[in-house]
Amino acid sequence: xxxxxxxxxxxxxxxxxxxxxxxxxxxxxxxxxxxxxxxxxxxxxxxxxxxxxxxxxxxxxxxxxxxxxxxxxxxxxxxxxxxxxxxxxxxxxxxxxxxxxxxxxxxxxxxxxxxxxxxxxxxxxxxxxxxxxxxxxxxxxxxxxxxxxxxxxxxxxxxxxxxxxxxxxxxxxxxxxxxxxxxxxxxxxxxxxxxxxxxxxxxxxxxxxxxxxxxxxxxxxxxxxxxxxxxxxxxxxxxxxxxxxxxxxxxxxxxxxxxxxxxxxxxxxxxxxxxxxxxxxxxxxxxxxxxxx
Numbered sequence: 001x002x003x004x005x006x007x008x009x010x011x012x013x014x015x016x017x018x019x020x021x022x023x024x025x026x027x028x029x030x031x032x033x034x035x036x037x038x039x040x041x042x043x044x045x046x047x048x049x050x051x052x053x054x055x056x057x058x059x060x061x062x063x064x065x066x067x068x069x070x071x072x073x074x075x076x077x078x079x080x081x082x083x084x085x086x087x088x089x090x091x092x093x094x095x096x097x098x099x100x101x102x103x104x105x106x107x108x109x110x111x112x113x114x115x116x117x118x119x120x121x122x123x124x125x126x127x128x129x130x131x132x133x134x135x136x137x138x139x140x141x142x143x144x145x146x147x148x149x150x151x152x153x154x155x156x157x158x159x160x161x162x163x164x165x166x167x168x169x170x171x172x173x174x175x176x177x178x179x180x181x182x183x184x185x186x187x188x189x190x191x192x193x194x195x196x197x198x199x200x201x202x203x204x205x206x207x208x209x210x211x212x213x214x215x216x217x218x219x220x221x222x223x224x225x226x227x228x229x230x231x232x233x234x235x236x237x238x239x240x241x242x243x244x245x246x247x248x249x250x251x252x253x254x255x256x257x258x259x260x261x262x263x264x265x266x267x268x269x270x271x272x273x274x275x276x277x278x279x280x281x282x283x284x285x286x287x288x289x290x291x292x293x
Contacts, residue, residue, distance in 0.1 A: 041206065
């Protein structure tokens, strides 16, 4: 019996990394009966049944898990957002950030295609970058064939399991190709009619890069708030969470409650209006969500 990690899942097989090699395994039938689905990133126990085949016998406890992409035990996420084609979108970025915060996954924001940005729009992007940095997020700016990309990004990868996520067409495959040219991943062709990339990635896989592991994930447009309760939403906005410690009422939702310090900081310009507006929109989505049974 061995104890190792699932590095790839494809067509019903789980490829377990053990002592420098990948072992092809299948899950035990009892997993399905118990409602257990192994995920890439899981630490597992398995038994060998042949030269390079095995059966998963146990999935060890996870520190976190994501549904989309389906992966567990993630340390951090690099959210890849283009500034053009498709255009930078703060509400989509904030959706990603909120869900990652809810799972206690550290976000890093990578802005791509900076070379496509017209000079008239550079100041606006730099303003947003400064605002997110002031909140506490790391910002990496890059572009295709950026000679300094490795210097910018490799220090944050070491000894971490990292999700590489974002909309299709923003440059995730281009970013991975720069980090590991031998992958030669197919990059998507931008669909001008839809202003989004065509889906090109077919499975989730953990890839060794710069002393850490990166998950290349299928393209998707957003996260859902299915697992977040309205009372938890404030904690997913770091600047609101800090301010809320000075609200008069515990559990303040920052709507019409008296002596709300979040509203006070909003009025003083210390909290950005668009971030608060997004908080209100997400709060409404959670409030309107159908109850789970």
